[in-house]
Each structure stands twice: as structure tokens, then as C-alpha cells.
Amino acid sequence: MSFDPRQLADPVFFSRLDNLELRAQGIVEGFMHGLHRSPFVGFSVEFASHREYAQGDDLRHVNWKIFARQNRLYVKQFDAETNMNLYLLLDVSGSMDCRSKGISKLEYGAALAAALGHLALKQHDAVGLILLADEVLAHLPPRARPHQLQEILRIIHNTKPRQTASTARAFQQAAELCTHRGIVVILSDLFDDLDALMQAIERLRFAQHEVVVFHLWDPWERDLPLEGHCKFHDLETGEVLVTQAESVRAGYVAAVEAWRRELETHCRNRSVDRVELKTDDPLDQALLDYLVRRAKTL
Amino acid sequence: MSFLQIGFLGALAALAIPIIIHLVFRQRSKRVDLGTLRFLRVVLQQNARRRRVMRWLLLTLRLACVALLAVLFARPYWLAFRPAGEKQTVAILIDRSATMDVKTDGQRLIERAVAAAKEIVAASGSNTRFEVAFFDHAVRPLAGSYLASGGRESPDNRREADASRSPKRDLSPSELLGKLQAPAVCAGGTDYGAVIDWARDVLAKSPAGPRTLHIFTDLQQSGLAWSEVDSLPDDVVTHLHDLGRSAVNNIAVTEARPERTWLRPQEQTAIHVTVHNGGIFTIEELPIQLTLTSGGRRVELKEQVKLEPGTSESVRFDLPPLAEGAWQGSVAVETEDDLALDNQRHVAFVASPPYQVLLIDGRSAQSPVLAATYFLDTSLRLAPAGEIDAASLFQPHSILLENGLPALDKFQVVVLADVGELDRGDAAKLARFVDAGGGLLVFGGENVTGPRTAAIAAAGLGVGSVGAVANATDLPLRLGTWDSKHPIFAAFSDPQLGDLARLSFSACTQLTPAADAQVLARFKDGKPAVIERRRGKGSIVWFASSCDRQWSDWTRSRLYLPLMYQLLGHQTGYLAGGPVRSAVLEGQVELPVDAQPGVVAKDGFSLVVNTSPRESETERCTSDDFVNRFGLKLAAAGPAAPAPAPAATAKASLGTEMIDSEFWPWIALALLGSLLVEGIVANRTAA
Numbered sequence: 001m002s003f004d005p006r007q008l009a010d011p012v013f014f015s016r017l018d019n020l021e022l023r024a025q026g027i028v029e030g031f032m033h034g035l036h037r038s039p040f041v042g043f044s045v046e047f048a049s050h051r052e053y054a055q056g057d058d059l060r061h062v063n064w065k066i067f068a069r070q071n072r073l074y075v076k077q078f079d080a081e082t083n084m085n086l087y088l089l090l091d092v093s094g095s096m097d098c099r100s101k102g103i104s105k106l107e108y109g110a111a112l113a114a115a116l117g118h119l120a121l122k123q124h125d126a127v128g129l130i131l132l133a134d135e136v137l138a139h140l141p142p143r144a145r146p147h148q149l150q151e152i153l154r155i156i157h158n159t160k161p162r163q164t165a166s167t168a169r170a171f172q173q174a175a176e177l178c179t180h181r182g183i184v185v186i187l188s189d190l191f192d193d194l195d196a197l198m199q200a201i202e203r204l205r206f207a208q209h210e211v212v213v214f215h216l217w218d219p220w221e222r223d224l225p226l227e228g229h230c231k232f233h234d235l236e237t238g239e240v241l242v243t244q245a246e247s248v249r250a251g252y253v254a255a256v257e258a259w260r261r262e263l264e265t266h267c268r269n270r271s272v273d274r275v276e277l278k279t280d281d282p283l284d285q286a287l288l289d290y291l292v293r294r295a296k297t298l
Numbered sequence: 299m300s301f302l303q304i305g306f307l308g309a310l311a312a313l314a315i316p317i318i319i320h321l322v323f324r325q326r327s328k329r330v331d332l333g334t335l336r337f338l339r340v341v342l343q344q345n346a347r348r349r350r351v352m353r354w355l356l357l358t359l360r361l362a363c364v365a366l367l368a369v370l371f372a373r374p375y376w377l378a379f380r381p382a383g384e385k386q387t388v389a390i391l392i393d394r395s396a397t398m399d400v401k402t403d404g405q406r407l408i409e410r411a412v413a414a415a416k417e418i419v420a421a422s423g424s425n426t427r428f429e430v431a432f433f434d435h436a437v438r439p440l441a442g443s444y445l446a447s448g449g450r451e452s453p454d455n456r457r458e459a460d461a462s463r464s465p466k467r468d469l470s471p472s473e474l475l476g477k478l479q480a481p482a483v484c485a486g487g488t489d490y491g492a493v494i495d496w497a498r499d500v501l502a503k504s505p506a507g508p509r510t511l512h513i514f515t516d517l518q519q520s521g522l523a524w525s526e527v528d529s530l531p532d533d534v535v536t537h538l539h540d541l542g543r544s545a546v547n548n549i550a551v552t553e554a555r556p557e558r559t560w561l562r563p564q565e566q567t568a569i570h571v572t573v574h575n576g577g578i579f580t581i582e583e584l585p586i587q588l589t590l591t592s593g594g595r596r597v598e599l600k601e602q603v604k605l606e607p608g609t610s611e612s613v614r615f616d617l618p619p620l621a622e623g624a625w626q627g628s629v630a631v632e633t634e635d636d637l638a639l640d641n642q643r644h645v646a647f648v649a650s651p652p653y654q655v656l657l658i659d660g661r662s663a664q665s666p667v668l669a670a671t672y673f674l675d676t677s678l679r680l681a682p683a684g685e686i687d688a689a690s691l692f693q694p695h696s697i698l699l700e701n702g703l704p705a706l707d708k709f710q711v712v713v714l715a716d717v718g719e720l721d722r723g724d725a726a727k728l729a730r731f732v733d734a735g736g737g738l739l740v741f742g743g744e745n746v747t748g749p750r751t752a753a754i755a756a757a758g759l760g761v762g763s764v765g766a767v768a769n770a771t772d773l774p775l776r777l778g779t780w781d782s783k784h785p786i787f788a789a790f791s792d793p794q795l796g797d798l799a800r801l802s803f804s805a806c807t808q809l810t811p812a813a814d815a816q817v818l819a820r821f822k823d824g825k826p827a828v829i830e831r832r833r834g835k836g837s838i839v840w841f842a843s844s845c846d847r848q849w850s851d852w853t854r855s856r857l858y859l860p861l862m863y864q865l866l867g868h869q870t871g872y873l874a875g876g877p878v879r880s881a882v883l884e885g886q887v888e889l890p891v892d893a894q895p896g897v898v899a900k901d902g903f904s905l906v907v908n909t910s911p912r913e914s915e916t917e918r919c920t921s922d923d924f925v926n927r928f929g930l931k932l933a934a935a936g937p938a939a940p941a942p943a944p945a946a947t948a949k950a951s952l953g954t955e956m957i958d959s960e961f962w963p964w965i966a967l968a969l970l971g972s973l974l975v976e977g978i979v980a981n982r983t984a985a
Contacts, residue, residue: 095333
């Protein structure tokens with residue numbers, strides 16, 4: 001890929017994210033303490049509840065005041081805050097190479113992935129990356145080490161768009177690779193069979209992952225703002241269609257809109273956040289908007 | 299179906315243009331990469347069939363547009379329905395010029411011509427179509443009047459000519475015989491060219507079949523040279539009926555020309571008279587009598603001349619001082635000859651003071667020299683104060699606005715010089731004056747502003763809205779353009795005669811012309827300088843600058859006096875011909891077709907109508923001269939040519955007029971409809 005996503009690790013861009021917190025919506029597992037609530041009720045800072053003492057419990061957590069009043073032994077439980085696993089699933093299929101405004105969807109998605117990875121690593125969360133097309137092309141397990149971002153960017157840089165018949169199988173494989181609960185961020189145009197795609201997402205949800213879909217569009221793909229006689233090429237299949245753009249625009253937009261509604265319905269039914277982004281949307285602003293929205297929902 | 303302009307069918311080759319466009323547009327497309335074509339595929343599957351149909355429809359519409367355009371220019375027409383056999387067309391032209399009043403065997407030539415024409419109509423078969431017209435200097439089809447191309451049409455002529463061009467049904471022989479009557483008086487000149495042109499047109503547009511032309515005339519030689527004509531279609535067989543007499547004894551007054559038609563009361567003038575002997579005998583003492591009347595007054599003068607055969611003599615009648623009034627009468631020779639109509643010619647005079655011009659000064663000045671009307675008054679009098687030059691056409695009467703308007707009955711023109719606040723009653727009086735035919739000339743000035751001229755505008759004496767005074771800045775205002783065809787400015791069409799652009803003004807009144815007003819001149823910056831508006835029978839002219847030295851030094855210019863005379867000459871009607879105008883019944887004349895010799899009172903002037911002096915020349919041409927002049931094919935020259943194919947018929951016509959059976963308006967309508975539908979379909983069709 002000629003585009004180097006490492007140049008997107010722009011300090012100015014990332015400095016605008018420093019004041020925001022990326023919070024997981026649910027409880028995620030983790031080994032490291034952080035800002036995210038652990039699914040394991042443990043002994044940490046924030047009190048959660050009481051339970052009866054059992055043999056082997058640390059006597060430091062016994063609530064002696066209750067014992068004094070009721071003559072029964074209870075131990076205090078605390079929510080342990082820990083880090084999360086952020087899985088970045090970047091679609092590198094041929095359709096992601098569509099570019100009408102100078103930047104392709106893949107480049108746009110790569111930039112988003114870099115931004116999210118950087119943000120998560122600053123919170124000491126583990127970030128992993130999966131590149132997928134018709135199968136998983138690259139897999140970097142989640143790590144919270146300092147050089148993880150550079151590794152992510154290097155992998156993306158070495159990847160080229162690849163003509164793909166279907167990405168459904170790749171999503172299934174990726175779901176298998178997301179072993180620990182966390183946030184799964186899908187960066188894709190989702191131009192595939194929706195049912196197959198939703199099966200993969202259901203699998204992620206079944207594994208209790210928080211799934212966020214960054215649905216990427218090229219402006220031409222969504223609104224077809226073209227005039228005159230056009231020869232349309234399908235970047236996935238190489239198929240060619242010739243027609244008068246303005247005469248099919250209304251029908252095209254209606255078909256896209258119907259598909260978007262169907263996709264939105266599927267996502268809502270599965271509690272999946274879907275964020276639509278066009279490649280001419282400001283990259284940082286789009287990300288900030290999303291994070292602000294997420295922060296409000298927590 | 300046949301075509302008048304079959305050559306235009308060659309334009310059908312342009313059908314290739316939409317085909318080329320169709321093919322070119324199908325090939326040219328730009329590449330667009332999309333992530334998926336799934337949505338496009340859905341749309342295209344939905345309307346693929348509809349799109350295919352629409353594209354064929356679009357191609358068909360474009361082809362139809364081009365084809366209709368080509369056919370439109372070819373001017374197709376339907377041939378008349380023929381029940382059986384071929385329809386014969388017979389055109390009959392009957393000379394009704396003044397010389398057809400000559401009698402032979404006690405019967406006028408025109409009556410003999412009509413009788414012969416009736417015989418032709420009566421003897422015709424049921425399958426014959428007639429085109430009949432009388433002619434002199436104009437062509438008069440039985441259904442109306444038609445003036446030959448090249449001639450100037452009066453409004454009356456034009457109306458009748460339009461009527462004759464409108465679709466009309468063919469007359470039955472009995473109807474035709476009923477309408478075919480000899481006119482009571484023949485007075486017009488002879489113009490063979492006009493009627494041959496008319497015959498060429500009607501025969502070219504006639505249905506296919508034998509075509510015959512009958513001409514009843516006295517072969518007067520003076521009628522040959524009026525106009526050039528195109529030859530008749532090749533298959534037209536001509537029958538020339540020569541009704542003229544070999545020798546005509548004609549004594550004529552060919553000229554009666556007053557030295558001046560507008561005199562001052564008690565002024566003397568003379569009339570120059572020319573008489574001609576067209577007979578073969580010498581007349582020793584031909585009495586010539588001049589008779590003039592005005593009201594109850596009468597002047598009669600007599601002279602005698604000796605006239606040799608074929609010669610002309612001139613006589614001068616010195617008139618006594620004539621009292622004020624409109625004088626009219628005639629000069630007549632007392633003789634018995636074959637053609638009585640040209641034995642007299644009508645004359646008219648007006649003995650009256652100059653045009654009376656009322657100058658209203660809107661500015662009270664301490665000195666007469668500073669008055670707004672001072673220079674105008676002086677230029678009209680052409681003489682020191684209190685006097686008037688005998689040659690001046692105008693007699694000015696200057697008054698101050700504050701003294702109120704006098705009775706306007708005796709004035710022909712009223713001039714408002716720097717007049718602002720006019721009394722409403724005076725404004726209404728001025729409006730009635732203009733309605734009755736008077737002329738109003740308004741000059742600008744400091745007083746002429748919108749608010750101050752409200753009463754003038756309310757009375758309908760404005761030519762639009764009046765704005766504020768516009769002062770020139772670094773450069774003076776100069777006239778930039780003017781209508782050199784308008785009578786006021788026609789005299790200045792050649793800069794050698796006076797360049798109006800040299801006049802300069804330091805300010806002007808801003809005028810915005812009304813919709814019914816005509817801007818006759820503009821300053822170089824585009825502001826209107828002279829505007830005219832018609833009202834009732836009169837005219838209103840506004841000049842945007844002053845007529846004195848308030849805003850300009852043009853009163854010292856040598857253009858001042860000519861321009862003022864042109865302005866006032868236009869407003870009085872002098873530029874249009876003065877109080878007495880004359881016309882002759884021949885070729886290009888703006889007269890009603892039924893005009894007769896005499897003196898006719900018109901609005902503001904008298905019109906003297908006389909017969910054409912050419913009609914007094916009774917020399918005849920030979921049949922060969924006539925036939926060769928117009929390229930006719932006489933019936934005696936050989937059997938009639940077979941009727942050509944309709945296409946050949948169409949080719950023979952130059953087709954400058956619409957004929958009854960043409961249907962190009964419908965094709966034009968279809969073309970417009972096709973273009974409209976094409977536009978709609980093209981906008982809704984994917985290529």
C-alpha cells in the first residue's frame with residue numbers, strides 16, 4: 001500500500017484525543033489495572049458488595065464493624081479496574097481501495113485504527129490488529145507494550161488491497177482470534193452478504209465483546225454525485241456497467257438507503273454500534289464525535 | 299402532396315446528424331471505480347427495459363425533428379381535389395386604366411373587355427377554375443385588392459391585399475359572371491408588370507392541368523416599363539386580346555403646377571400648365587380655362603394655344619392676389635376628344651398666414667434677452683422684434699406663463715420653454731389642443747422637474763417620467779445617437795449638412811420614456827435627449843435641454859435654427875408635405891385603390907389627386923413588343939404544352955407567398971411538439 005498510515009500518527013491529531021477517555025461499555029477482562037471495570041469482582045479500590053466469609057479469604061477484607069454488630073463474618077468486595085483488549089479488524093478487501101477524494105477507504109480506516117490504537121495504548125490497554133479480506137491476512141494479538149502501535153502501523157503499511165469474493169469467512173476467523181473479552185472495532189465497508197456478516201458479529205457478541213462498526217463510505221458510493229455517461233468498475237469483481245449517472249442516481253440512492261436501513265436494523269438488534277463515515281469527513285473530527293458519543297452513553 | 303421548395307428536401311441529409319450524435323454519445327464515457335456495483339445492478343435491472351424503449355423513442359424523435367424541419371422549409375401543399383380529368387386554370391386580366399374609358403362604336407373599351415371575358419367564363423367547362431383581376435397601376439382581384447411586389451402599400455391597400463391573400467373559395471361561373479362588372483370610372487395608370495407578377499403567382503400555385511392566361515388591354519406603350527417581372531411558367535398559354543384603337547384623338551392637360559401651394563393672403567402666384575395634342579389634327583385655338591373657388595369666391599382665367607399634332611405647349615396663368623382661404627379648382631381644356639378624363643387637372647392652394655406658434659415662457663426674466671423664449675422667438679421671426687420675414691414659415695407669439703394661456707384655436711403649435719408649474723386648467727386645455735391635432739413642443743430647464751411638472755404629467759402631456767436636472771461633470775453633454783430616418787433628423791443624416799454631435803449642453807432634464815413613447819435622440823451617456831409620443835391626432839415632443847442659453851451656448855450655433863425649424867416643421871406637419879399635398883394615380887403611391895382624381899380634405903391638409911400624365915400618352919405597342927417584354931407564349935404559337943408534373947409546377951414558383959393549400963403551419967406545430975417531447979424524453983432517459 002503506497003499510503004503509509006504511520007504518517008497519520010500525527011502528534012497534533014493525537015493531542016486532540018488526550019483529554020478523552022475511551023471506556024468500554026461493559027466489563028472486560030484484563031490483567032492490568034486501568035480505567036476499565038473488571039468482570040472479576042476483586043479486591044481493589046471501589047467497594048462493590050459484601051459476601052460471607054469463606055475459608056481462605058484474606059482477613060484484611062473482613063468487615064469488622066458488621067462482625068461487631070451482628071457477630072457474623074463478611075468480607076468486602078471491590079470492583080477492580082483493569083485494562084481492556086481492543087481488537088481492530090481492518091477490512092483490506094478490494095472494495096476498500098475505492099477513492100474519489102484522494103484518500104481511499106482503506107487509508108481512512110487505517111488512520112482510524114491508528115488513532116484508536118494510540119488512544120488505547122495511552123490508557124495502557126492492550127491493542128490487537130487483524131487484517132482480513134477473504135481470509136485473515138495478518139494477526140497481531142493484543143498487547144499493551146509501548147511499541148505495539150508501531151507494530152500495528154507496520155503491518156497495515158505492508159498490506160495491499162486484495163480482490164475478494166466474500167469477507168464473511170474472514171470475519172468468522174477473526175472472531176475466533178478474539179479470545180479475550182474486549183472491544184472489537186470493525187473498520188469495513190461491509191459490502192458483503194449481510195446474513196453471513198451478522199453471523200460473525202453474533203459470534204463476537206456471544207463472546208461478550210463490545211462491537212463497534214465503523215462503516216466506511218466513499219462519497220461516490222453513497223450519493224453517486226456524478227454527471228454524464230459513466231463506465232462503472234467493480235473493484236472486487238472487475239465487473240463493468242455503463243450507464244448515464246444522473247438517470248440512475250435516484251434509484252441508486254434509494255437502493256443504498258434501503259441497504260443502510262437493513263444494516264442498521266441488524267446492528268441495533270445485536271447491540272452493535274454502527275458509525276457511518278465518509279472519506280471526505282474530517283478524520284479527527286469523526287473520531288472525536290464518536291468518542292464523545294461513547295463517553296455520554298457510559 | 300407537392301412542394302414549393304423541393305430543393306430543401308436535400309436537407310433530409312441532415313438526418314445523419316442525430317445518428318452521429320447517438321453513436322458518439324454511446325461511445326464516450328468516463329471510468330468510475332466503485333467498491334461494489336450491487337446497488338447499480340439493482341437499479342439497472344429495474345429500468346433496463348424502459349430505458350431501451352426510451353432510447354429508441356429518443357432516436358425516433360430526433361429523426362422526426364430533422365425530417366420535419368426539412369419538410370417545413372420545402373413548404374408542402376396539397377393539390378386541389380379533382381373529380382375527373384385534369385382541372386383547367388384560366389386567368390383573366392382586364393385593363394381598367396384611364397385609357398380603357400375610350401369608346402369604340404359607342405362602347406367603352408372596358409365594357410367590351412368585360413363582355414369578352416364573360417363569354418370566356420360562360421363557355422368554360424365545369425372543370426375550369428378562374429382567376430380574374432382588373433388592373434391599372436394596382437392589381438384588383440375580384441375577391442379584393444392586391445398590390446404588386448415592389449409597390450408601396452397604403453394602410454387601406456394593405457388591408458385589402460391581406461384579405462385577398464386569405465383563403466377563399468373558388469367562385470362558381472354564375473357567381474363570377476355576377477361579379478364581373480365594368481367599373482364606372484377608369485382613372486388609374488397602367489402597370490403591366492404588376493399584373494403579370496400577380497398572374498405568375500396564381501398560376502404557379504394552381505392545380506396541375508392546362509393553364510391559360512387571357513389579357514384584355516389596349517396595349518398602351520407607357521405601361522410596359524414600370525417594373526421588372528419574372529417570366530410565367532412554361533406551360534401557360536396566353537391569349538392577348540387587343541381592344542385598343544389604332545388612333546386616339548386625345549387632348550390632355552398633362553401638367554398644372556402652381557408656383558407655390560401656400561401663399562400669404564393677398565399674395566400673387568402663377569400656375570404653369572402644359573397641354574398635349576395626342577391626335578392627328580392641328581388645333582388652332584384650344585381654349586384653356588382655370589377655375590378656382592374658395593367659399594363663395596371664384597376666380598376664372600382663360601387662355602388659348604395652338605397645338606400641332608404630337609406636341610405640347612405651356613401656358614402660364616398669373617393669378618390675382620388671393621384672399622385668405624383654401625382655394626381649389628381645375629385647369630381644363632374645352633374640347634371634344636376620345637379620352638375625357640385627362641382634359642382637366644386639379645389644383646389647390648392655401649392662402650393663409652404662417653403657422654402660428656405660441657411660445658410660453660416659464661421663467662420671468664428682467665430682460666427680454668434673458669427670457670427662455672428669446673432666441674427661439676427670434677429664430678422663428680427671422681426679423682427684428684415686432685417684425686416677421688415674409689419667407690418665415692412660423693409666426694411666434696411669446697407669452698409669460700404667469701399670464702395664463704390664451705385661446706389656442708388659431709395656433710398650430712405650442713412651445714413650453716422651461717415651464718414647470720402649469721395650471722391644471724391650462725394643462726387640460728393643452729391636452730384638448732393636442733387631441734385635436736395640435737403640436738406640443740416642450741423644452742427643459744431649471745423649472746422642469748418631476749414635482750413641478752406634475753400637472754403636465756397628469757394631463758397626459760408627458761412622454762414618460764421626469765427626473766431631476768442632471769448636470770454634466772467633466773465633459774459636456776453631447777448628442778450621441780439620433781434617428782436619422784425620423785423627419786426631424788432626416789435633414790441631419792449627413793454630417794456634412796450639420797453634425798448634431800457638435801452641440802454641447804451643460805445640463806439636461808432627466809427623462810424616462812413611457813412605453814408608448816419613442817426616443818428620437820440620446821446623449822452620449824445614453825440619457826434620452828428627444829422623445830416623441832402621439833396623442834390623439836397630435837404629437838408631443840420633449841427636448842431634454844433648454845432652448846436658450848441657460849444650459850448651452852447652442853443658440854449661437856449654426857445648427858440652432860435648422861433644428862428648431864425641423865422640430866416645429868414636424869409638429870406643424872410641414873415636413874410631411876405642408877397644407878397642400880399632391881399625388882398621381884400611378885405605380886408606387888400611398889392611396890386607396892378606389893381613389894379618384896379630385897381634391898380631398900384630410901386631417902390638416904388637402905390632397906390633390908390627378909391622373910398619371912403617362913395615361914395621356916396613347917401610343918400603343920405591338921403584340922410582339924408586349925409578348926417579348928414579358929416572355930409570354932401566345933396560343934397561336936403552337937399547341938399547349940402538356941401539363942407538367944406537380945414537382946415541376948412547384949419549381950416554377952418562387953413561392954414568396956402562402957397559398958391556400960399549404961400546410962406548413964401544421965408541420966411547424968408538429969416540429970415544436972416533437973422538440974418539446976424530445977427534450978422531456980432526453981431528460982428522463984439514461985443513455
